[in-house]
Amino acid sequence: MSQQDKTALSENSALGNENEIVGNTVIIDTGCANLSSVRYAFERLMSDLDRERLFVTDDIEMIKAAERVVLPGVGTAAAAMTSLQVKGLDKLIPTLTQPLLGVCLGMQMLTRVSKERGNQSDDCPCLNIIPVDIDLLDTQGLPLPHMGWNQIKPNTHPIFDGIEAGSYVYFVHSYRAPISDDSIATAQHGETFSAAIAKDNFIGLQFHPEKSAKVGARMLQNFLMMDRTTFKKTNSKLANSQQEAQL
Amino acid sequence: MLAKRIVPCLDVKEGKVVKGVQFRNHEIVGDIVPLAQRYADEGADELVFYDITASAHDRVIDKSWVSRVAERIDIPFCVAGGIRTIEQAREKLAFGADKISINSPALTDPSLIRRLQDEFGRQCIVIGIDSYYNASSDSYWVKQFTGDEAATKDTQWFTQDWVEEVQKQGCGEIVLNVMNQDGVRQGYDIKQLSMIRAICDVPLIASGGAGTMAHFKDVFSQANVDAALAASVFHKGIIDIQELKQYLKDNQIAVRV
Numbered sequence: 199m200s201q202q203d204k205t206a207l208s209e210n211s212a213l214g215n216e217n218e219i220v221g222n223t224v225i226i227d228t229g230c231a232n233l234s235s236v237r238y239a240f241e242r243l244m245s246d247l248d249r250e251r252l253f254v255t256d257d258i259e260m261i262k263a264a265e266r267v268v269l270p271g272v273g274t275a276a277a278a279m280t281s282l283q284v285k286g287l288d289k290l291i292p293t294l295t296q297p298l299l300g301v302c303l304g305m306q307m308l309t310r311v312s313k314e315r316g317n318q319s320d321d322c323p324c325l326n327i328i329p330v331d332i333d334l335l336d337t338q339g340l341p342l343p344h345m346g347w348n349q350i351k352p353n354t355h356p357i358f359d360g361i362e363a364g365s366y367v368y369f370v371h372s373y374r375a376p377i378s379d380d381s382i383a384t385a386q387h388g389e390t391f392s393a394a395i396a397k398d399n400f401i402g403l404q405f406h407p408e409k410s411a412k413v414g415a416r417m418l419q420n421f422l423m424m425d426r427t428t429f430k431k432t433n434s435k436l437a438n439s440q441q442e443a444q445l
Numbered sequence: 446m447l448a449k450r451i452v453p454c455l456d457v458k459e460g461k462v463v464k465g466v467q468f469r470n471h472e473i474v475g476d477i478v479p480l481a482q483r484y485a486d487e488g489a490d491e492l493v494f495y496d497i498t499a500s501a502h503d504r505v506i507d508k509s510w511v512s513r514v515a516e517r518i519d520i521p522f523c524v525a526g527g528i529r530t531i532e533q534a535r536e537k538l539a540f541g542a543d544k545i546s547i548n549s550p551a552l553t554d555p556s557l558i559r560r561l562q563d564e565f566g567r568q569c570i571v572i573g574i575d576s577y578y579n580a581s582s583d584s585y586w587v588k589q590f591t592g593d594e595a596a597t598k599d600t601q602w603f604t605q606d607w608v609e610e611v612q613k614q615g616c617g618e619i620v621l622n623v624m625n626q627d628g629v630r631q632g633y634d635i636k637q638l639s640m641i642r643a644i645c646d647v648p649l650i651a652s653g654g655a656g657t658m659a660h661f662k663d664v665f666s667q668a669n670v671d672a673a674l675a676a677s678v679f680h681k682g683i684i685d686i687q688e689l690k691q692y693l694k695d696n697q698i699a700v701r702v
Contacts, residue, residue: 232539232543234512234540234541235515235543238515238516238517238541239519241516242516242517272568272569317563340447341645341646341647341649341671342646342647343567343617343618343647345568345618345648345671346448346450346491346648346671346672347447347490347701348447348448349446366448370521370543370569371568372567386446387447409519409520409521410519410520411485411519412519414519415519
């Protein structure tokens, strides 16, 4: 790209284009996750300039300073949590105040505990941000893992702007979060379970938006439009409690 | 409700799609990404790339096509062919493949399945099985090394027993390829697939024999498989994926349209 083009682009951004992505987007390098697919999915939605503000890192200061943070994950809960602990990220993540998107195992790690033991003898303690427990999906005789395209029923939440009830997204998992007050979307495979959970600035998607064609791309686009003010504006309860704390 | 998946399979050799691919009026000159993109745009639910370079030649070859696909394609894809070790699997997954499929090497060493599962999780471990019907004994048997006619050999496994074994070893999905119908487009082997379905607790993908849209309807409604894989009917433009999915929907099969 020529310098002239770059200047023109940045002038466009300065005009306050409503699709402008503010600040840095950081994908946490969880070590054991397949990060490339998530990174590629964001890159597909980004201009060259935006891509320069997309980072895959485990650097604590960069994560803290990001406008929004992605926590990807595949594999087992125990391996992923160990990887976070080794990097000191298990302490950091619960303190983050910007929008954070957990994907698949990244969603499950936001909860209290996962009963996916892998080859461990105990349940796996998680980040304890969203107060639910992960347990084996009760497929009521249907095949497990729950693998493939299934429909979701989303609630009103900024991550689901423009997403219709009954939209298909791609799932690959055997464990699930139960239905709770923190569910923001549901799906059914045998039992009905949380396709997505959220609390304050923390959002978790059980499915893979990076592999869910246009529907998934829209959710990632919605996430890129979020910034540090998004949940401060919408979550008055949180704002009130913070005010009370200050008083 | 979980949708039934339509899965086109592409043969890849040295980073190019091979087998004289012809796509209606859209001429494909062998580059993998535009064809994969086109299938994804038309509504394919997943893609399988069968790397025939890898299985034919035992040498280090360029796998960067896997990451070129991952950069562009926003649906899941599986890489099959020539994966014999944890490291070869890790390479494909790191490049962005969602799943890897193992066939002959698992027959040589079934513990490979467990080791892959321990390393990467069962969700990305697909087992391909080439099954054939032996009329004289009225039974189904597994063959090995079917990629190379001269090397193809019988195994000691009944298909049912091998399906049980690979599940026990921890695979996440099974592709059952029925050899005696493959390529002739006379329909999927409903009888065999139904029998395997009854003992298969992981997702089951039917492969081999698709010739008409009705064949897809039959395999979903009668054998209750999770997905149907096909190659030539899509490559030759005999079946259009969008039309197929609309047809299945009209026939009360749950599909993503």
